[in-house]
Amino acid sequence: MSSRQAHAHIDLDAIAHNFGLVTEKFPDSKVMAVIKADAYGHGAVKVAQKLKQADAFAVARVSEAVKLREAGVGQPICLLEGVMDAEDINYASMYEFQVVIHSEYQLDLLQHAGALRQVWLKVDTGMGRLGIRMEELPHILSRLGKQKLLGLMTHLSDASNPASPKTREQLERIHALSAQAGLPALRVLNVANSAGIIAHPATATQWVRPGLMLYGASPMDNGLPIDALFPAMTFFAPVIAVKTVKQGESVGYGGIWTAERDTRIAVIAAGYADGYPRETRPGTPVLIHGVRRPLIGRVSMDMICVALEPEDAVDAGDNAVLWGEGLPVEEIAGHAGTIAYTLLSGVSSRVGRIYRGAAHG
């Protein structure tokens, strides 16, 4: 892969370091590392191979889990959205996936196929998205019969906002359910996402499910990077032209930027088809030789433009950093009106990934 094309450096040692912070904060919890969406753009197989210390992995879709098994990943793999049809069930039994049951129809499917294996029951304690209603728990439990129940799962809706009372409420609900029901397996809880781990010590239960923090980005609403986390992805793209735009001339679609004086600009070969959002506002910093220079004009499909200063020694072939080392992804997300999650998971497949710290053997 030529570094003359947009590419992302992925530092697997940084991911291992961030994993270590999870276990430092919650030493008594088992860790289900969330590597859905190709490990938030970092490459799920590579990340799974690196994280030998993970007690389990979690993905959203069956196809994601199959890829991991086919690459030889041996740890438990949990399907966060469970199964939808007979084909999913076949894969789940063949590859021994853990399955989340969030709706009663999934119980019908699994029991019909006689293939109920290791299941997590997901309860809706306030997210309002997936999960059985709390009052339906006894009914669902009565239908589970002798199937292997791994525990109760729930998802936090507001953990990224430390001031919200919601996290405490959700915790109270899941603990009440756990205490009420007789089965020992129901005392096994699986609750915290990254924001829970970072900001809510009370979310430490038997299992935790960190995603974003493993990749070194902050899930918190304040949008500030967290020093202790090491960013794992640096997104590079090459300068492919340097030129001078005369005073009064405009740059890019719609001519939304006009030169107030003769200005040298750099054209960089990455655009929204690579995952640099079109919504990114003019003025957003781009790093060239470690110096911040402002984005000008609209983001195109394959290119962006940056204004240079007269003293900048920039040539075609030089690499710019769009986010990562020296330019926090949280900051760029703010300039694009979005969150680090969308930027990282949105880096497209034409952007090559170059790995550092890959696991051996």
Ligand SMILES: *Cc1c(COP(=O)(O)O)cnc(C)c1O
């Ligand atoms: C994506 C996801 C997570 C991980 O969330 P982060 O905020 O990235 O830590 C945990 N649990 C469920 C159910 C998820 O869908």
